[in-house]
Amino acid sequence: MVGLFEFPEPLEGLTRPKRGAIVFAHSKQTAVTGMDLEEGSRIRPDTGQTYKVLVVDDSPTVQLQLRAQLATVGLDVRAVDTGKAAIEVALSWRPECVLLDYFLPDITGEEVVEKIRRFDADVQIVLITGQAARKPARLMMKRLDIQGYHDKTNGLETVMIWVDAALKGHAQKMVILRQTRCLEVALEVSREIHQLLPVPELFGLGLRGMQRILSAWTPGLGTDGALIWADEGGTLSLRRAIGKFAGCARVVDLPDHLRVVADTSVDSSEVVRSETAIAIPLMAVHRPQGVFAFELDPSANPPTDHLLLFSQQVSTAIENNLLFEMATIDTLTGLVSRAHLMRRTVEWLKISTRKNEPFSLIFLDVDRLKPINDRFGHAAGDVALATIGATLIDCIRDVDIAGRYGGDEFVVLLPSATPTVAGTVAGRICRALRDRTIHIDDEAVSLTASIGFGGLCEIPLRKWMRSNPKEDEWNRLAAFLIGLVDDATYIAKQAGGNQVAGLPKDLDVGKELLEFLHWSDGEHSGRFAVVQRITSSDAET
Known part of the structure; x- marks a missing residue:
């Protein structure tokens, strides 16, 4: 039996003194989000969408009463009279709140709740019944996944209180879900930015991470933004830009309102x-060394706390990177320092031995750097060394490691590369240096180098490695291998420089390593890929 609501004349308003509650009145309502709404406006969550309420009751009178009162306080209302229709509308329309009669012509309200929960875990459902005494509210709310249980005999005023509570609960749940999405994005991107990436890569990751957090908060938010860097003198420079600002090259290319903030x-x-x-x-x-700046819609309410928290993560990653570079990078050439080079040599020797992969090196000695220093001064020599460092970076793969070994000597590690490949790379470096000149006092000065290369197609150290050698033994082995390749550089230097040379044909590098370690595995001595010395003219081809 379907009961009717018992209430006097339509309510002029429902005033609740509790803090944060919605005041249902014709003149003004205060939404759960804290926004003041003028007469005739609708209650809106942070998303800017109107709250939607679905009324499910087979009584036309009850539908009419509920629709009239809910529309009065600015809610978007639809009504159906069967459980099947309720499920269809809930699936297609996605209301924030459902006022659901327990007894329906086709199925019970409990069955409707169960079916709706299969596709919508967030909608707030208030079950309505005229027989609440037989099914106590606390028992029903505990047993079913519902957020309210209304007794029709209590009148319309109580229904409005349930709606108020349901909409507040939905808004708070949405805020929690949005915050969760933002934190998930921040955690995901943080795993990437804390991998000692170069600062330019951190700039790009940081800006994209900010954009993803804004989009996770509100879809479409933060599509246009920029990362602006400030040097110690306070000069701003544009480092990264996305969206409609992607084509901007300078800060002055950005709109005034973005530059001001x-x-x-x-x-x-x-x-x-x-x-x-x-x-x-x-x-x-x-x-402060920069800002993430984004263009926003005036009605947007971005998650400031989450953005600031992520910015601190990016800042920490940049600081860690700068500290790492101070400890591992040669500031003059931009290459790794000798100490770090030796650590990476040991690291790749271990990896290559374990995986039975080739490993090769290149040793470079600058030709006639002393005359440049003597004639033009050491500042000119520094320019030459910096140019050589830039040339090496341009000529090698991302996985390769170039380092300054000392003075005017450089070493390049080539993981997983055979000596033949190392010879090709060495020739490329030789040609690139020959094509580069530096200008000092309006005079063009050419740069050349003597370059040696060598390595192994396989490293005969697996049995020795199983003996758990100490780190000092690995360090001595790495220095010995670099020394062997330096011998090839000496060959190129003795031949007049400006050329590339490999180790002698009859030199078995694997055997040399084992003899250096006073070790023999009884089976393998390592196969050195024989490469002939490449002369200056050969390197040009």
């Missing part, structure tokens, strides 16, 4: 928000 954020070290933009400071080495 960025400038203010750098000066204040705080998040700055204008009507159409937001800037999040990027702190590095305990001082």
Whole structure:
């Protein structure tokens, strides 16, 4: 039996003094989000969408009463009279709240709840019954996944309280879910940025991470943004840009409103928000060194705390990278330092031995650097060394490691490369250096180098490795191998320089390593790929 709501004349309003509650009145309502709504406006969550309420009751009178009162307080209302129709509308329309009669012509309200929960875990369901005494509220709410249980005999006022509570619960749940999505994005990107990546890569990852957090909060938010860097003198430079700003090359190319918030954020070290933009400071080495700036819709409410938290992650990654580079990078050439080079040589010797893969090296000695220093000064010599460092980086693979071994000597590690491949790379470096010149006092100075290469197609150290050698033994082995390749460089130097040379044909590098270690595995001595010395003219081909 379907009961009717018992209430006097339509309510003029329902006022609840509790903090944060919705005030249902014709003149003004205060939404759960804290927004003040003028007369005639609708209650809206942070997404900007109107709250939708589905009324499910087979009584036309009850439907009419509920629709009238809910529409009065600014809600979008639909009504159906069967359980099957309720399920179909809930699936297609996705309401935030369902007012569901327990007794329906086709199926019970409990069955409707069960079917809706299969595709929507977030909708707030208030079950309505005229026989609440037989099914107590606490028992029903505990047994079913519902957020309210209304007794029809209590009148319409109580229904509105249930709707108020349901919509607040839905809004709070949506905020939690959005915060969760933002944190998941931040955690995912943080795993990437804390891998000691180069700072330029961190810039790109950081900007894309910020954009993904904004989009996770509100789809489509933060599509247009930029990372602006500030040097120690306060000069701003554009390092990365996305969206419609991707084609910008300088800060002055960005719109005024974006530059203003960025400038203010750098000066204040705080998040700055204008009507159409937001800037999040990027702190590095305990001082503001840049900002993430995004264009926003005036109605947007971005997750400032999450953005600031992620910015701190990017800042930490940049600081760690700078500390790592201070400890491992030769500042003059941009290559790794000798100490780090030796560590990486040992590391790749172990990997190549374990995987039975080839491993090769290149040793480079600059030709006639002393005359450049003597004639033009050591500043000119520094320019020459920096140019050689840049040339090496241009000529090798990403996996290869180039380092300054000392003075005017350089070493390149080529993991998984045979000596033949090393010879090809050495020839490429020789030609690239020959094509480069440096200009000193309006005079063009050419650069050349003597380059040696060598290595093994397989490393005969697996049995020796199983003896658990100490780290010092690995270090001595790495230095010995570099020394062997240096012998090839000496061959090129003795032949006049500006050329490439491999180790002598009859030199068995594997056997040399084992003899150096005073070790024999009884089976393998290592196969050195025989490569003939490449002369200067050969290297040009």
